[in-house]
Amino acid sequence: xxxxxxPSPDLSSSxxxxxxxxxxxxxxxxxxxxxxxxxxxGHVTVVDLLARARAAxxxxxxxxxxxxxxxxxxxxxxxxxxxxxxPTMYEIVAGREHHDHLVCTRCGRVVEFxxxxxxxxxxxxxxxxxxxxxxxxxxLYGLCRLCxxxxxxxxxxxxxxxSRAKRR
Amino acid sequence: xxxxxxPSPDLSSSxxxxxxxxxxxxxxxxxxxxxxxxxxxGHVTVVDLLARARAAxxxxxxxxxxxxxxxxxxxxxxxxxxxxxxPTMYEIVAGREHHDHLVCTRCGRVVEFxxxxxxxxxxxxxxxxxxxxxxxxxxLYGLCRLCxxxxxxxxxxxxxxxSRAKRR
DNA sequence: CCGGATTTTGAGACGCACTCTCAACTACGC
DNA sequence: GCGTAGTTGAGAGTGCGTCTCAAAATCCGG
Numbered sequence: 001x002x003x004x005x006x007p008s009p010d011l012s013s014s015x016x017x018x019x020x021x022x023x024x025x026x027x028x029x030x031x032x033x034x035x036x037x038x039x040x041x042g043h044v045t046v047v048d049l050l051a052r053a054r055a056a057x058x059x060x061x062x063x064x065x066x067x068x069x070x071x072x073x074x075x076x077x078x079x080x081x082x083x084x085x086x087p088t089m090y091e092i093v094a095g096r097e098h099h100d101h102l103v104c105t106r107c108g109r110v111v112e113f114x115x116x117x118x119x120x121x122x123x124x125x126x127x128x129x130x131x132x133x134x135x136x137x138x139x140l141y142g143l144c145r146l147c148x149x150x151x152x153x154x155x156x157x158x159x160x161x162x163s164r165a166k167r168r
Numbered sequence: 169x170x171x172x173x174x175p176s177p178d179l180s181s182s183x184x185x186x187x188x189x190x191x192x193x194x195x196x197x198x199x200x201x202x203x204x205x206x207x208x209x210g211h212v213t214v215v216d217l218l219a220r221a222r223a224a225x226x227x228x229x230x231x232x233x234x235x236x237x238x239x240x241x242x243x244x245x246x247x248x249x250x251x252x253x254x255p256t257m258y259e260i261v262a263g264r265e266h267h268d269h270l271v272c273t274r275c276g277r278v279v280e281f282x283x284x285x286x287x288x289x290x291x292x293x294x295x296x297x298x299x300x301x302x303x304x305x306x307x308l309y310g311l312c313r314l315c316x317x318x319x320x321x322x323x324x325x326x327x328x329x330x331s332r333a334k335r336r
Numbered sequence: 337c338c339g340g341a342t343t344t345t346g347a348g349a350c351g352c353a354c355t356c357t358c359a360a361c362t363a364c365g366c
Numbered sequence: 367g368c369g370t371a372g373t374t375g376a377g378a379g380t381g382c383g384t385c386t387c388a389a390a391a392t393c394c395g396g
Binding site: 191192193195197198227228229230231232235 | 342343344345346347348
Binding site: 024025027062064 | 371372373374376
C-alpha cells in the first residue's frame with residue numbers, strides 16, 4: 001500500500017525532531033543508545049542494547065536504556081515485540097511496513113514476513129465475529145533452515161548452531 | 169479435522185489419570201482449583217481462579233494455584249495464553265481444537281476462532297522462508313460488537329461496558 | 337485402622353523485567 | 367556564563383511468577 005521507504009540513514013533526525021517537538025533534550029546517552037539501536041540488526045533486547053551503547057559511551061545505565069526505548073517507541077522509531085520465552089525485543093520501525101515474525105525456537109533467529117492474503121482473511125474473520133480489528137500479532141514458531149534436524153548428524157551450513165538471541 | 173469433542177463432564181478424571189501416572193497425589197486444593205477452572209468460561213487469570221477456588225475451599229494459596237495450573241498444563245488440560253497487556257490467562261484445552269483469539273481491547277472479552285485458510289497460508293509462508301512451523305500464535309486486537317463506538321452516545325446493547333477481564 | 341515414606345502445602349524469600357524516586361547533573365535559551 | 371527545566375544513575379519498588387522449607391496431608395502396605 002504505502003510506498004516502501006528504504007531504512008533511511010538519517011533516522012536520528014527523526015528522533016531530534018520528535019525530541020524538539022516535545023521540548024525534550026538531546027543527550028549523550030540518547031545519542032549512544034539511538035546509534036546502537038540503529039546499528040543493530042533490527043531486533044535487540046535491552047541487555048544487548050545496553051552493551052552496545054556502553055561500547056560507545058560507558059556511562060549508560062539500564063534505566064536510561066529503558067527510558068530511551070520507551071521514548072523511541074513513542075516517537076514511532078522502535079516497537080517492542082514480546083516473543084515467547086525471551087525478554088522484550090525492540091525492532092526498528094521507521095520507514096518499514098507492518099510485518100509479522102517467524103521465530104526459530106532453537107537459535108532465536110527472527111525473520112520478518114508480510115502476507116496481504118493473511119491480513120485480509122484476518123480482517124474478514126474478525127468482522128464475521130463482530131470485531132473491528134485495530135492491531136494484531138502473529139508469530140510463527142519453528143525451526144529455521146539451519147536448525148532443521150534434516151540429517152541426524154546435522155552439519156547445518158557454515159554458521160552452525162548459533163547461540164539463541166545473541167546473533168547479530 | 170478431528171471431531172469436535174464437547175467439553176466433557178469428566179475432565180477431572182483426566183487429571184486423576186495424569187496424577188496417578190506420575191505418582192502424584194490428589195488433594196483438596198487441586199480438586200478445588202480444577203473444579204473452579206473447569207467451571208470457568210474458558211479464560212481465567214490466576215487471580216480469578218484463586219478467588220473461585222477459595223469459594224470452594226478458603227485455604228488455597230496463590231502458590232498452589234500457580235503450581236496446579238502448571239500441572240494442568242503438563243497434563244494437557246490447560247494452556248497459558250499471554251495476551252497483550254494482561255496477566256497470563258489459562259484456557260481449557262482438553263477436547264478442544266486449536267484456535268486463535270480475538271481480544272477486545274476495551275472490555276477484555278476473548279473470542280476464539282479458527283480459520284483453515286489462514287493456517288494453510290501460514291505454513292506456506294513459513295516454508296517459503298525455510299521454516300518448519302511447529303506452533304504459532306495469532307491474536308487480533310480490536311473492539312468487539314458491544315464496545316464499538318458506533319454512535320457517540322453509545323448504549324451498546326444490554327450488557328453495557330463490562331469491566332475488563334472480569335466477565336464470566 | 338495405623339505408621340511412615342513421600343508428596344504437597346502455605347508463607348515468605350527470591351528472581352526477573354521493568355518503572356519510579358530523587359538528588360545530582362546537563363542541555364539549551366537567554 | 368546563568369538559570370531552569372529536562373535527564374541521569376542508583377537503588378527502591380512493583381508485578382508476576384518460582385523457589386525454599388518446615389509443617390501437613392496423602393496414600394501405601396500391613
